[in-house]
Amino acid sequence: MSGSVASSPSLPVEGLPTTERRRLQVIVNPNATTTNPRLRALVVHALDHRYEVQVTDTEAPGHATELARQAVHEGVDAVVSLGGDGTVNEIANGLAGSDVALLPLPGGATNVYHRLIGMPPDLIDATEHALTLADRWVPRPVDLGRIGERWFTFAAGVGLDADVVRRVDARPALKARLGPWFFASVAVGVFLRRYTVNPPQLQLELPDGQRLDGVTLVLQNAREFTYFSRSPVRLIQDVTLESGRVSGAVLRHTRPTVMPGVMLRALVPSLEVSAGRAIDAARDLERATLRTRDGRPLPFQVDGDYAGDLVEAEIAVGHDALRVIA
Incomplete structure (x- = not known):
C-alpha cells in the first residue's frame, strides 16, 4: 500500500483505459454492520492492485467528514467509503462542492445509496466492480439535498x-x-x-x-x-x-x-x-x-x-x- 503521488502524471481521456494508478483515500467505519477486520483487509488488498491506497478508520461521529476534507486538500482522485449510509453521508459532507469523487462500498445493513447509484450489494462483488472502474473512470455529478448545515x-x-x-x-x-x-x-x-x-x-x-x-x-x-x-x-x-x-x-x-x-x-x-x-x-x-x-x-x-x-x-x-x- 502506498499514499505516494505518481510523478508528472498525464491526464487520461475520460472513459478510456489508462495505466495510471489513481489515488484513493479509503475511509472505514469499523463499527459498520457488515464490516469486520478480515473483510477490511481483503478489500484494501484488492484495491491496492489497481490504485494507490491510503486507509484510515473513523474514530467518532463526524470524523469521516474531517477525513474527506483532508483528502480533498491532499488532491486524491476519490474517497472510498467502507461502511453504510451514515458513513457515505459524512463523507459526502466533506466532499460537497469539490472535484474529488465518492466511491462507496457497501458495509452497512441497508446500503440505500449504494443501490441508488448502481453498486453491487455484496461487498466482494462491489470491490471487484471497483477494480474495473480503474479502466473506465467517469465520475458522475449528482445532487445533494441540505437541511440546515x-x-x-x-x-x-x-x-x-x-x-x-x-x-x-x-x-x-x-x-x-x-x-x-x-x-x-x-x-x-x-x-x-x-x-x-x-x-x-x-x-x-x-x-x-x-x-x-x-x-x-x-x-x-x-x-x-x-x-x-x-x-x-x-x-x-x-x-x-x-x-x-x-x-x-x-x-x-x-x-x-x-x-x-x-x-x-x-x-x-x-x-x-x-x-x-x-x-x-x-x-x-x-x-x-x-x-x-x-x-x-x-x-x-x-x-x-x-x-x-x-x-x-x-x-x-x-x-x-x-x-x-x-
Whole structure:
C-alpha cells in the first residue's frame, strides 16, 4: 500500500483505459454492520492492485467528514467509503462542492445509496466492480439535498421517523441483528408514546409563502426513502439524483386512523405516500424554511442517521454538488 503521488502524471481521456494508478483515500467505519477486520483487509488488498491506497478508520461521529476534507486538500482522485449510509453521508459532507469523487462500498445493513447509484450489494462483488472502474473512470455529478448545515444524499426526515432513528441508533447490536424488524418495532413504540397525544409541531414555509403545518416532514433527493429488507420504500416518486430539486411530504397529524394507510402506501411501490389524505406534498423545491411551531426542538435525521435537534432550518439543494464513481 502506498499514499505516494505518481510523478508528472498525464491526464487520461475520460472513459478510456489508462495505466495510471489513481489515488484513493479509503475511509472505514469499523463499527459498520457488515464490516469486520478480515473483510477490511481483503478489500484494501484488492484495491491496492489497481490504485494507490491510503486507509484510515473513523474514530467518532463526524470524523469521516474531517477525513474527506483532508483528502480533498491532499488532491486524491476519490474517497472510498467502507461502511453504510451514515458513513457515505459524512463523507459526502466533506466532499460537497469539490472535484474529488465518492466511491462507496457497501458495509452497512441497508446500503440505500449504494443501490441508488448502481453498486453491487455484496461487498466482494462491489470491490471487484471497483477494480474495473480503474479502466473506465467517469465520475458522475449528482445532487445533494441540505437541511440546515447538513447535506443529505438521498433522504432526510424531521419528527417521527427521526425519533425512531435516534432510538434505533442507541441500540446498535439490535439494529445489526434484527434490521428492519427492529425499526418497525421501535416505530410502533415511539408512535404510541410520543405521537398520539400532543406531538411536536412543525411548519414548512414554501417560496411562494404557503405554509404547511404538521408533525412530521420527509425530504427526498431520490425515489427511494429507504429499504425494508429488499423492498424499496418510496414515499415521493417524482425526484431523482439529477433533478436539481428536492421534494417533501408533511404529515398533518398522527391519528391512529390514518397511520395504517400511510404505512400501506410506504410499502406498496405503485402507491405514493404524498397522495394520502393526511399528507401535504411539497414538490420540486429549490428552497424552503422549516421551523418549530410550539417551541419544542425537532429531531432530524439525514440518510438514516440521527443528526440532532433543530428549531429552524433552511431546506435547499446543491445541484451537481457531488461526484460519484460507480
